[in-house]
Amino acid sequence: MRIATSTMYEAGTSQLGTLQSKMARTQQQLATQKRMLTAADDPIASARALEVTQSKSVNSQFAVNRQNARSSLSEVELSLTSATTLLQDVQSLAVKANNGVLSQADRESLAVELEGHLEDMFGIANNTDGSGNYLFAGFKSNTPPFAKVPGGAQYMGDQGGRQLQVSAARQVGVSDSGSAVFENNRTGNGTFVTSARAANTGTGVISSGAVVNAAAMPSTAYEITFAGSGSATTYSVIDKKTGLPPPDAVGPQPYSPDQQIAFGGLSFSVKGNPAAGDKFDLDPSSKQSVFKTMSDMIATLRAPAGNAAQLAQLSNGLNKATENLSSALDNVLGIRASVGARQKELDTLDAAGEDLDIQYAATLSNLQDLDMVAAITEFTQQQMTLEAAQKSFKSMSGLSLFNYIG
Template identity: 25%
Template sequence: MRVATAFSYQQAIANLQRRQEDLSESQNRLTSGKRVLLPSDDPVAARRVERALAVEARVEATKRAAQASLNAMTLAESALGGANDILQAIRDAAVAAGNGAYGDKERAILAQQIQQYRDQLLGIANRTDAAGNPLFGGAGVTGDPFVPNGAGRVEFWAAPGSVGVDNQEILPVAVDGAYAWDATPGLEVPIFKTLDDFIVQLRTGGMTSAAVSSAVQTALGGIDAGMERLQAARAQVGDTLNRIDAIVARLDALDLNAKTDRSNAEDLDMVAAISDFQNKQTGYDAALKTYAQVQRLSLFDYLR
């Protein structure tokens, strides 16, 4: 069998190219730190990586939804706490109004204080989140859910219920204003009606002791009912916050598991990879030397 010089050259060059490709591929893996750069490198591992990435994407989307709900519910919980404090201050003023030694002047001063508290309470009822969405907008409303009518009385203009994020986890981003404030859409809100009626009565001059006592008792009943409803809504929001914490903890565990699975599938064993790179580099150097020797193998060189 005769081996031509050209064939020897071709063999040497082909071997050199293979060695160079192997060395380049090993170098790319070392640079990226990934064992699987293409699906063809390891189809089974590539599928594991795809599944893990899909899980991570779902977890990230759900975490964003949970964060939005957490922000809204934290603001709502604070608002409900502030509303309860204001009602407590109004209640104290109402009790003071029942003082038999007070006359029209003192009751008018108390009426002014309660009016200021009432206006603060309305501001809380229409409080919004960072995006401008009403915290107590119920199932959706573009403007303030609690709106004064032509007579200055507060009415509720939103649908009962709460808005939830569109995700696997149903998490609210608004509180049911109808429940929290004991309101009916299109009608006057009971707690504000109680306060407005009481303010009018305190400003009325010449009231008898019996009339004052009756007005105070009626107001206290309405205030207590309003406080009870707000406290119940606050408890619901607290339960939601606890549920969000549990969901986030579960998502963190799921995310860690997905990242670990992806790492196991695609990450490179650096010690083994460095050893493999060194071996391939040695092989490439040997191929270069072999090619250099083949270049000198010629009949004319031999005859010289």
């Protein structure tokens, strides 16, 4: 078969071009260390690689969110630690103040010190993060959460808690509302609170009491009235809801300062010598802010305490403050434990996220990465093939009938 010279050149040029193209593609693979240069090289693997790349990017963003969450929780933890230390100092001050030998001037000094602690507590409650957002304002992060009012504080924030998505299936709270931290404190013993009437003239000091039989406790609202004097002192109990005495305390009951007073599943004591007509109250516990507790304590310290009856009122007020401070401290410690649990969870999620990132990287490597040994071998083979084709084309193109005519 005759082959025209033009056909021979066209075929040779086409074959050399094909070999050069394949060699160039292999060289690009070696340069990028990628098996796929375009999606057309492996459509299925390319689609899967895109999906894994997106998942890996989302996982990286979750890691950033966890870091931001950890930073926010660390700021909350620092504030709660300061609040814990401050409440412990105030508790010590309350114990120190409940000393009958202190003078009015001594108690005034303690009241001034307590006012400084109250200002410190306002500062802690109105703390901001590095961006100027208030830590304990809920969703109203641009609003100072607590404003001073006579006798306490007013909460200006809301009940919201900011959250961050820290994994595909988990959101973590990075803040707690100021109401939950500083106002969610149960008064008294958590079930009921005892108090002495301001008009009392005796020296009776009532304890915080306790629940001894919840099943036999129909009410937590009672009025206790004392009558008589000396060894003939008695007390009467009236249920504030029904106006009737409880079944186990009907009629005047003999009083002894050395014995517990128990009825309706409750138990408490009244020490000292209550005067005839003195009244004490048992009311259901309610929630009270730490600012009101501290403000009430300041007022108690500044109240006159020049006689035995006034000293008894001082003891009653300070005992009540001590109970409420203990409740406030327990509440802050509980929230600190919650913050610590969230920080621990972030550490666990970080470890899981790192493992997931390694899995994504391994999957992408299997889909995209080039087998360098195989690619180098193929490149070398293509190079030899191209060189042989170039030499053979040169030899064939040099053949001509005119070389033999002469």
